[in-house]
Amino acid sequence: MARELAHSSRFMTTIASPFTRHGSLLRRGVATLALAAASAAMAGTPLAIPDTMAQRMQPCSACHGKEGRPTQQGFFPRIAGKPAGYLYNQLDNFRSGRRSNSTMTYFVEQMSDDYLHEIAGYFAALDLPYAPPQTVGAPADEIALGERLVRQGDAAHGIPACVQCHGTAMTGILPAIPGLLGLPRGYLVEQFGAWRTGQRKALAPDCMARIATTLTPADITAVATWLSSQPVALPAAAADTLVRPLPMACGSVPQ
Amino acid sequence: MRARRVTWAGAAGALVVLLALCGGLVAWLNVSGESPLTGDANSFVATPEQVARGAYLARAGNCAACHTDRGGPAFAGGKGLATPFGTVFASNLTPDAKTGIGAWSAAQFWRALHNGRSADGRLLYPAFPYPNFTEITRADSDALYAWLRTQVPVAQANRAHSLRFPYNLQASLAVWRALFFSPGVYEPVVERSVQWNRGAYLVRSLGHCAACHSPRNAFGATRDSLELSGGLIPLQNWYAPSLASSSEAGVADWSTQEVGELLKTGLTPRGAALGPMAEVVFRSTQYLADADIAAMAEYLKSLPQTPPHALAAVTPDAAVQARGEVLYKDRCAACHGVNGEGGAGTNGVVYAPLAGNRKVLLETSANLIHIIVNGGFPPTTAGNGRPYGMPPFGPSMKDEEIAVLASYVRNAWGNAAPAVSTLDVLNAR
Numbered sequence: 001m002a003r004e005l006a007h008s009s010r011f012m013t014t015i016a017s018p019f020t021r022h023g024s025l026l027r028r029g030v031a032t033l034a035l036a037a038a039s040a041a042m043a044g045t046p047l048a049i050p051d052t053m054a055q056r057m058q059p060c061s062a063c064h065g066k067e068g069r070p071t072q073q074g075f076f077p078r079i080a081g082k083p084a085g086y087l088y089n090q091l092d093n094f095r096s097g098r099r100s101n102s103t104m105t106y107f108v109e110q111m112s113d114d115y116l117h118e119i120a121g122y123f124a125a126l127d128l129p130y131a132p133p134q135t136v137g138a139p140a141d142e143i144a145l146g147e148r149l150v151r152q153g154d155a156a157h158g159i160p161a162c163v164q165c166h167g168t169a170m171t172g173i174l175p176a177i178p179g180l181l182g183l184p185r186g187y188l189v190e191q192f193g194a195w196r197t198g199q200r201k202a203l204a205p206d207c208m209a210r211i212a213t214t215l216t217p218a219d220i221t222a223v224a225t226w227l228s229s230q231p232v233a234l235p236a237a238a239a240d241t242l243v244r245p246l247p248m249a250c251g252s253v254p255q
Numbered sequence: 256m257r258a259r260r261v262t263w264a265g266a267a268g269a270l271v272v273l274l275a276l277c278g279g280l281v282a283w284l285n286v287s288g289e290s291p292l293t294g295d296a297n298s299f300v301a302t303p304e305q306v307a308r309g310a311y312l313a314r315a316g317n318c319a320a321c322h323t324d325r326g327g328p329a330f331a332g333g334k335g336l337a338t339p340f341g342t343v344f345a346s347n348l349t350p351d352a353k354t355g356i357g358a359w360s361a362a363q364f365w366r367a368l369h370n371g372r373s374a375d376g377r378l379l380y381p382a383f384p385y386p387n388f389t390e391i392t393r394a395d396s397d398a399l400y401a402w403l404r405t406q407v408p409v410a411q412a413n414r415a416h417s418l419r420f421p422y423n424l425q426a427s428l429a430v431w432r433a434l435f436f437s438p439g440v441y442e443p444v445v446e447r448s449v450q451w452n453r454g455a456y457l458v459r460s461l462g463h464c465a466a467c468h469s470p471r472n473a474f475g476a477t478r479d480s481l482e483l484s485g486g487l488i489p490l491q492n493w494y495a496p497s498l499a500s501s502s503e504a505g506v507a508d509w510s511t512q513e514v515g516e517l518l519k520t521g522l523t524p525r526g527a528a529l530g531p532m533a534e535v536v537f538r539s540t541q542y543l544a545d546a547d548i549a550a551m552a553e554y555l556k557s558l559p560q561t562p563p564h565a566l567a568a569v570t571p572d573a574a575v576q577a578r579g580e581v582l583y584k585d586r587c588a589a590c591h592g593v594n595g596e597g598g599a600g601t602n603g604v605v606y607a608p609l610a611g612n613r614k615v616l617l618e619t620s621a622n623l624i625h626i627i628v629n630g631g632f633p634p635t636t637a638g639n640g641r642p643y644g645m646p647p648f649g650p651s652m653k654d655e656e657i658a659v660l661a662s663y664v665r666n667a668w669g670n671a672a673p674a675v676s677t678l679d680v681l682n683a684r
Contacts, residue, residue, distance in 0.1 A: 017545050019515030020638035046599035047592045049606065055643065058590070059630050062646040096326030103629070103647055109325075110537035110634035115641055 053122040059107060060123075068123045069131065070184060077187050080126035083238045085175030087120035089202070089252050098201040099194075130182045130232035138225045146226025149219055150180075157214055160247035162223070165207075170227070172238035176253050181232045188224035203251030210248070284433040285378065289370050292362045299361045301401035309402025312395055315547070316388070316461040317539035321345040331355070331409035336382045337490045340475065341418030343382035351408035364400040365393055370438050378428045380416065381436065386477065387463035390441040390456070435476035447557075450546075454554030457547055458483075462539075467495035467531060468504075483558060487619070492683050493530045494619045498555055502564040503613060506555050514552035515545070520638030526607030526614060527633035527642070529626060537634035564618070569673055571666035579663020582656060586648060587664075595668045605643040610668035620675045623661050624683040627652075654680040 049055060054067075060079070064070060068080030079087060094104040095111070108116065150170070153161035163170060165177055172179035180188075194200035195212035202208060212220070245255060313319070322345045324334040332347040350357040356364065356374070363374040371385035372378055379385060391399075421427045441460060443452040458464050469477040470486040477486070485497030485504075496503035506514050513523055518540040521528040528536045540548070590598050590606040597608030609615050615623055632644035648657065655677045665672035 017515075017519060017638070019512065019519035019545060019548055044592075044594055044596045046597040046604055046606075046608065047590070049590070049598040049600045049643070051601045053641075055600075056641060057644075059632065059644040059646040062630070062648070062650060097324075098326060105325075106629060107632055107644065110533050111632065112635040112640065115635045118641065 084120045084124035086178040091116040135229040146222035167239045185228035192220040207250040281433040305401040309398035314542040328409045331411045340422040344414040349409040365396040384463040384466045390460035450550045454550035511552040521634040524604040533634045541636040582660045616672045628684045
């Protein structure tokens with residue numbers, strides 16, 4: 001609520017152009033009258049719409065589900081509770097062409113940094129229960145390989161354990177490393193594919209692209225299978241700080 | 256026999272002469288009116304005022320929209336503009352001497368804007384809107400040149416256009432130019448005010464509004480570009496509505512205040528700028544000085560208007576309307592209201608009223624379908640920093656349902672417009 005107020009007051013005080021919608025109370029009054037007159041001629045008074053981020057972010061729920069939890073279609077990632085820095089980086093990646101999804105790009109390409117930060121902060125602050133794991137009954141050897149890669153990595157091929165960067169609880173680390181749990185298996189597999197083909201990039205050095213191109217397709221499906229089979233208990237907040245330095249340099253996480 | 260041979264030889268000779276004359280005429284038309292190229296890249300001395308003015312004019316001309324690629328270095332080019340003839344790639348405008356315009360003189364830069372010819376003499380494709388930019392003054396051209404030379408030089412070679420035969424030939428382009436392009440200057444209309452003339456200059460030259468808002472012929476040339484009578488944007492399937500019709504996007508009966516609101520904030524009580532116009536507001540018009548916005552509004556308000564379309568005499572299909580109402584109440588009414596009355600936040604309308612909405616009632620349903628399928632956010636601007644948006648319904652609705660919904664919206668609450676077919680949706684999405 002405080003944030004909402006801070007924003008409205010900022011826009012009300014800093015704009016002196018006669019062409020803003022809310023430049024002064026007088027103009028607001030005039031605009032409201034004109035609006036009332038125009039609407040009366042058409043279809044009555046407009047509905048009262050809540051002045052909240054939840055309302056503003058309605059378009060996101062078409063894919064990411066109500067309140068940023070994924071829909072039943074089984075592909076789109078959960079965004080609720082992800083670290084704000086991570087979410088902002090992704091929004092900026094879509095805007096700058098480092099990630100490609102036509103809907104995401106269409107939504108963010110005419111948005112300011114300020115708004116992208118606010119959007120990231122809004123979804124990061126949502127603390128919602130997780131759905132039961134999507135993957136059940138996967139073959140035991142696949143599960144075992146996945147768990148080994150996530151917890152121990154593959155030293156012979158220079159693959160660090162996922163938990164080294166994403167946290168022992170795999171719920172991410174502030175400000176910009178995402179949690180890995182509660183994501184659909186298809187989404188996880190596709191991200192690795194996108195890193196391998198250059199469809200998904202991050203700021204250089206792109207550590208995940210390096211990891212994705214080193215892993216074998218069997219490794220990738222095993223990791224996705226194991227991660228998507230894990231239940232998530234609340235609280236599942238991202239850890240505050242890295243315990244150890246990252247095992248490799250990542251442009252998205254300046255150290 | 257002999258006489259016939261002579262006749263054939265004569266005819267062939269005449270044909271050769273005729274072709275040579277045509278070729279000569281085309282060539283002459285392509286370079287006529289060019290000023291001599293004087294000075295070089297080093298002889299131009301910019302003033303700080305020129306540089307500042309150039310920065311502003313680059314906004315007004317929205318140069319970055321094409322010359323800055325998504326995520327790429329500013330003004331280094333590389334972005335492709337898809338046209339019905341192939342893709343044209345924008346060039347590097349940074350002052351890099353080899354790959355940009357670092358070695359160009361101010362006169363060569365002016366020739367590109369005014370005559371559509373590059374520094375090396377090549378004819379430029381009109382995807383670079385020099386049919387509009389030709390009216391930019393030499394003083395403004397010099398200011399743009401001065402400002403571009405202060406940008407960070409980026410060594411990035413221009414990407415070759417990927418155009419189909421015969422559009423890839425300079426000779427074809429020369430014929431096109433002979434037919435459809437002649438350099439011009441903006442001649443102030445003395446009976447009009449200084450402000451009106453300023454607005455006309457901005458709309459017609461730098462703003463290049465006609466590039467979208469005018470119809471194009473089969474050869475991609477804008478027709479009646481002064482009337483801004485609306486055009487389908489090639490390959491994007493967005494219709495840029497007529498600015499000369501109160502049934503489309505004409506503003507003759509709008510207040511200057513309201514036109515200004517649209518161009519500065521991207522949002523008015525009648526609705527928001529979406530699609531390609533959102534980009535124009537986001538990158539260009541929101542930054543223009545209030546005086547220039549008011550001038551553009553005065554000019555746009557004065558455009559000769561075509562008579563408004565009569566509401567279509569359509570009898571909507573009752574079964575379609577009944578199904579459409581169910582879909583509407585389920586998906587749309589929470590924001591746009593059960594009676595299409597729109598929705599307002601604390602600062603005014605945020606969800607457009609759909610009753611009497613011109614976008615909904617346009618003869619072509621392309622924009623309406625686009626908006627239902629893709630949703631979208633209006634641009635963030637100083638006056639609308641935290642826009643509300645519309646969800647995409649493409650993923651969750653079948654083409655046929657979208658057609659029913661669109662038909663309903665076009666014929667509910669006193670609206671009347673031809674129904675939308677499933678094929679229309681298929682073509683537009």
